Amino acid sequence: MASLTGRRVLVVGRAGGIARAVTLALRAAGAQVVVAGRDEPALAAAYDDPDVEAETVDLTDEPSVAALAGRLGRVDHVVSTASARARGPVGELGHDVVLKSFDVKVLGPLLLAKHFAPHLPADGSFLFFSGSSARKPAAGMLAVGATNAAVDALTRGLAVELAPIRVNAVSPGTVDTGAYDGLGERKKAELFAAREATSPARRVGRADEIAEAVVFALGNTFLTGVSLAVDGGEPLV
Template identity: 50%
Template sequence: MTGLLHAQTVLVLGRGTGIAYATALTARDAGAKVIAAGPDEPALAAAYLGEPAISTESVDLTDDDSIGALTERLGEIDHAVFTASARIRGRLPQLERAALQRSFDSDVIGPLMVVEQLASRMNEGGSFVLFSGVAAAKISVGSLGVAVIDGAVDVLVRSLALELAPLRVNAVSPGVVDVDARGALGEHAETDYSADGSVRNPIRRIGTAADVADAVLFAMTSAFLTGQTLHIDGGEPLT
């Protein structure tokens, strides 16, 4: 097999669904050996059953011992992708400390701890790809928690890009994507958003997991790209 990631190893951290799943398959199709890791390894194994180029591992990004054990098992890798995204919705009076801390821990501190341990194991030309989100670029009432966490990811990426150079560090910032629109917008809002797509973004549709996975592939393989956040959001912040 040949491709942009031929003979490279890509670690995809997250669930075995949605964007994480699409990213793993895209990396596989580009020739990579893929390791999918997350807190529910049996679910990951079931999701990637029959995919010999994709193996699975267990890791809890809120537990340093779990992170350390994973890095010891991995050996050298070429790219690591963190697909976690904040889901702390609500106006200021609805935000709870515990929920904010959980999300910040899994989306910001957890990836930072993984990067700390994996950086010395990355092959030449390696990269890290984190996930931010459109809430950091387009401020709206009800998205305060998400915006703060996404903004923190953007700053983390720029900081790591300098400190870890010449390793590359970038972020992908999706807009509303079909695989998680119901959870992000509410039980009935996905249909409303789609119907109002001509107003909500210039592309006039909700994004897809494939749209985002293609951006992740670009971030991994673009050798002159670092410290950047790729906005894959249909131009939503323009409206």
């Protein structure tokens, strides 16, 4: 494993959830972290650490991505956790909500690759977020699954195009990050109980377990074009 000590890593996402766990794991590995998202004050308030710098970016706005790349200059690794979920059965999916999902999670990373690759060293890498719904169809998860499958394709394509810069993804199963709170308490509890009953891991995941995979992917210099499934075996059943 290549050391992350002193390496500069950009983490795009929110102040909590997987992005926060990734930031803390990277700091524990000795990296300097720039956390960036649409809510810079919330990001700045979330870390009491001089080696975590907060920045602003909106991945659906190309000038915003280009400006961040210009402000930061050299960055060693770029991680994007950003997403805008488009849950629901096909009959209830609107054009705008599906477009937003692709805009944030597929085109956003594509723009990060476009504007940050020129600043990355040859041993740098990109790490994007996919999800197990790309590999396990489920009613109501059509657009989420299609978005994640596109992230997997983008990851493989960029790994070829940007080589020797490495490009990987992490593809989590169900992780309790607050991302399911929008379902309401009853539906969330039902979903988690179903996972506990059927998933080979017999539980939902934790954000720190996903963050471990991110640290591994950034440090393993022979890993590229891969979507690492960290999902408790959910798609197997």
